[in-house]
Amino acid sequence: MKTPVTLTLNGAERAAFADPGQNLLEFLRRGVGDLSPKYGCGQGTCGACTVRMNGQTVLSCLVLAEMAQGATIETAAGLATPAMHPLQTAFMDHFAAQCGYCTPGMLVSAKALLDRNATPTRDEVIEAISGNLCRCTGYEPIIAAILSVAQGRIRA
Amino acid sequence: MTDMVGGNMFEMRKEFFRDERDDNLNEVGKPTRRQDIPGHVTGRSPFFDDHLFDGLLHMRCVRSPHHHARLRRIDTAEAEKMPGVVRILQGRDVPRNLNTLLSLLDFGIDDEPLLSDTKVAYKGEPVAAVIAQTEAQARAAVQKVRVEWDPLPHVLDVEEAIKPGAPVVLDIYPNNKFVYHGKYDHQKLRFGDVEAAFRGADHIVEGRYQMSPIEQAPIETCGAIAAPEQNDRYVCYTSTQGLFFSLGTASKVLTMPSSRLHFIGGTVGGGFGGKVDSIHEPLAILGAMLTGRAVKYAWDREEEMQVGAPRGAERWYLKDGVMRDGRIVARKFTGYFDSGAYTRLSSYAIIKGVGHLPGPYTIPNVYADVYCVYTNRTPATAMRGFGITAVDFAIETHMDKVADVVGMNPIDLRILNAYRDGDMKAHRRIAKNCALIECAQVVAQKAGVTLSPALAAAASTRDGGGARAALPAFTATDEGGRVSGFKSTNYAKKGGRQPDMPGVPAYQSPRTAPPTPNPSPQGGGEPTPPPATPVRTGAMRFSSLSGFRRR
Numbered sequence: 001m002k003t004p005v006t007l008t009l010n011g012a013e014r015a016a017f018a019d020p021g022q023n024l025l026e027f028l029r030r031g032v033g034d035l036s037p038k039y040g041c042g043q044g045t046c047g048a049c050t051v052r053m054n055g056q057t058v059l060s061c062l063v064l065a066e067m068a069q070g071a072t073i074e075t076a077a078g079l080a081t082p083a084m085h086p087l088q089t090a091f092m093d094h095f096a097a098q099c100g101y102c103t104p105g106m107l108v109s110a111k112a113l114l115d116r117n118a119t120p121t122r123d124e125v126i127e128a129i130s131g132n133l134c135r136c137t138g139y140e141p142i143i144a145a146i147l148s149v150a151q152g153r154i155r156a
Numbered sequence: 157m158t159d160m161v162g163g164n165m166f167e168m169r170k171e172f173f174r175d176e177r178d179d180n181l182n183e184v185g186k187p188t189r190r191q192d193i194p195g196h197v198t199g200r201s202p203f204f205d206d207h208l209f210d211g212l213l214h215m216r217c218v219r220s221p222h223h224h225a226r227l228r229r230i231d232t233a234e235a236e237k238m239p240g241v242v243r244i245l246q247g248r249d250v251p252r253n254l255n256t257l258l259s260l261l262d263f264g265i266d267d268e269p270l271l272s273d274t275k276v277a278y279k280g281e282p283v284a285a286v287i288a289q290t291e292a293q294a295r296a297a298v299q300k301v302r303v304e305w306d307p308l309p310h311v312l313d314v315e316e317a318i319k320p321g322a323p324v325v326l327d328i329y330p331n332n333k334f335v336y337h338g339k340y341d342h343q344k345l346r347f348g349d350v351e352a353a354f355r356g357a358d359h360i361v362e363g364r365y366q367m368s369p370i371e372q373a374p375i376e377t378c379g380a381i382a383a384p385e386q387n388d389r390y391v392c393y394t395s396t397q398g399l400f401f402s403l404g405t406a407s408k409v410l411t412m413p414s415s416r417l418h419f420i421g422g423t424v425g426g427g428f429g430g431k432v433d434s435i436h437e438p439l440a441i442l443g444a445m446l447t448g449r450a451v452k453y454a455w456d457r458e459e460e461m462q463v464g465a466p467r468g469a470e471r472w473y474l475k476d477g478v479m480r481d482g483r484i485v486a487r488k489f490t491g492y493f494d495s496g497a498y499t500r501l502s503s504y505a506i507i508k509g510v511g512h513l514p515g516p517y518t519i520p521n522v523y524a525d526v527y528c529v530y531t532n533r534t535p536a537t538a539m540r541g542f543g544i545t546a547v548d549f550a551i552e553t554h555m556d557k558v559a560d561v562v563g564m565n566p567i568d569l570r571i572l573n574a575y576r577d578g579d580m581k582a583h584r585r586i587a588k589n590c591a592l593i594e595c596a597q598v599v600a601q602k603a604g605v606t607l608s609p610a611l612a613a614a615a616s617t618r619d620g621g622g623a624r625a626a627l628p629a630f631t632a633t634d635e636g637g638r639v640s641g642f643k644s645t646n647y648a649k650k651g652g653r654q655p656d657m658p659g660v661p662a663y664q665s666p667r668t669a670p671p672t673p674n675p676s677p678q679g680g681g682e683p684t685p686p687p688a689t690p691v692r693t694g695a696m697r698f699s700s701l702s703g704f705r706r707r
Binding site (some may be wrong): 019021029030033035036037038039040041042043045046048075076077079080084087088091092093095097098099100101102103104107133134135136 | 187189190192193194195196197198199200201203205206208212290292373374375376377423424425426427428456457
């Protein structure tokens with residue numbers, strides 16, 4: 001039996017039917033059509049599916065779609081408005097994405113950090129992205145990109 | 157980098173590679189944006205799974221729980237009745253259910269089924285593929301496929317696998333060793349006479365080195381989505397790293413002209429070598445052919461780790477003959493490359509590796525026997541410098557050991573033995589554009605190591621060639637490891653073809669098929685004579701496989 005789920009995705013109200021047991025990741029991707037959260041492990045270890053639910057970062061592969069009924073969801077697809085968010089520009093300038101697969105989840109974690117702490121230390125940045133695995137960059141460019149936004153050193 | 161060392165390195169490039177490229181560089185040394193990065197940071201880069209199809213079906217494989225077993229029977233009756241199940245594929249559904257990846261380069265014997273139907277040779281090998289409406293339904297139905305197995309003894313260690321009486325992993329290689337050039341059960345390198353040189357050496361230094369298998373672990377797991385397209389074609393979105401490799405493989409195993417296959421890729425969520433094996437594309441397309449619907453076949457993370465082909469394990473034995481002053485006069489290798497249960501790219505990795513021996517050092521006597529060994533482990537494949545990385549680890553660790561024995565600084569030892577321009581390499585090519593000495597000098601400078609004055613003044617461009625350019629006066633050869641019954645599958649020569657497999661029509665690449673004589677326009681005339689010089693065919697492009705490419 002499919003369940004109707006209504007939520008606010010990146011500021012717009014969206015509705016779709018969830019399959020029994022479907023997770024929020026698959027619901028967002030195949031039900032609603034936001035393909036920015038990625039599947040990497042399905043068991044909450046890689047962070048590629050990270051989204052914000054009512055302001056909190058969650059691993060959408062571990063959240064049942066039905067639990068998102070009425071929730072506010074933010075994903076990487078909503079960062080540009082349509083001008084690029086400073087974090088996106090910083091990621092581009094710092095070569096903070098190579099294959100790009102972890103990037104949407106990484107950006108969501110970074111945005112959540114800066115929303116609660118506008119001037120994080122390097123350690124706080126590392127802590128904030130510690131749940132997001134990247135296999136390409138070695139993390140340093142990502143940390144540098146996030147710090148550059150926090151310190152207002154972003155190039156136009 | 158603006159310090160002196162960085163400056164030196166830049167000057168070195170100018171000095172050593174001035175003939176290789178002009179100095180009018182616009183990009184090197186300056187930060188630049190990747191062209192695909194706007195898609196990455198907006199989440200719009202189209203990975204294979206980012207394509208939506210109405211009514212997409214999902215494929216999951218039934219896998220062997222055994223390292224090695226015969227398949228007695230597969231019973232799908234109960235699974236067929238499970239909710240959402242559309243079709244269950246077995247080996248008999250695959251048009252040409254036997255392949256080896258490098259057959260596209262006319263190298264190797266077909267050895268691996270897409271879906272095994274007689275025997276499995278590694279844990280996780282697929283024997284059936286369930287296609288269902290949802291992934292959860294496919295998973296549930298996989299549990300209901302009943303397979304009767306006859307477990308066989310298995311072998312997981314390369315040196316155990318080549319002992320007499322070891323379990324036979326692949327029937328076509330009864331000694332668990334790949335056959336090179338149709339002649340030898342290993343790849344040979346012979347240069348000079350190591351045994352004679354060992355007798356004249358002051359020290360003999362031996363070592364055993366091993367590197368474990370390493371999973372590439374891309375964040376995106378391997379997968380493909382295939383769907384019927386217009387005009388009797390199939391579209392395939394894939395995570396492959398080698399789009400035309402996967403296209404050629406799908407065309408071969410599905411016995412379908414590649415003009416009917418529309419492959420779309422290029423956006424790869426991390427590969428590192430692990431996405432060249434072309435397993436998902438043919439299965440997804442076959443599913444689309446047999447159901448008439450879009451089919452997704454992707455590994456979950458557990459499959460990526462268990463059945464995704466890793467960098468193969470390698471074990472190396474090194475023996476050096478060394479003089480008191482640090483000169484290495486002989487080096488002997490015995491290497492065992494763990495191919496796992498099938499060949500895939502391991503045979504090629506060894507050719508690459510042997511071409512690399514004895515490392516970047518001018519050693520007048522070199523010997524290598526390197527074996528591509530089959531075990532009941534997950535088949536190995538490409539990964540970042542595969543074939544080179546593990547033996548380099550062995551060589552450089554061994555160099556440190558040699559330095560310790562002769563009481564020399566390890567950097568001094570490397571400079572003393574390094575290739576210089578004009579030296580003869582063990583694979584009988586003259587070394588050029590050498591830069592190890594300069595790199596070692598920079599390392600010493602960075603590490604605060606004081607080099608001996610002579611070696612601090614050494615240069616790759618000086619003191620090479622001459623006697624160091626000569627081939628050995630005598631090279632000791634042997635017929636060790638000779639095998640018979642294998643036709644040469646000579647990938648270096650055009651027209652080489654694979655031995656016929658019983659019951660399987662020989663695969664003929666259109667590119668390597670013998671040319672058909674053009675009929676004379678008048679008719680009845682003599683056929684056009686073949687050109688005097690062989691036409692350069694596509695196969696030649698890959699001749700660097702054998703080390704025959706000239707620079």
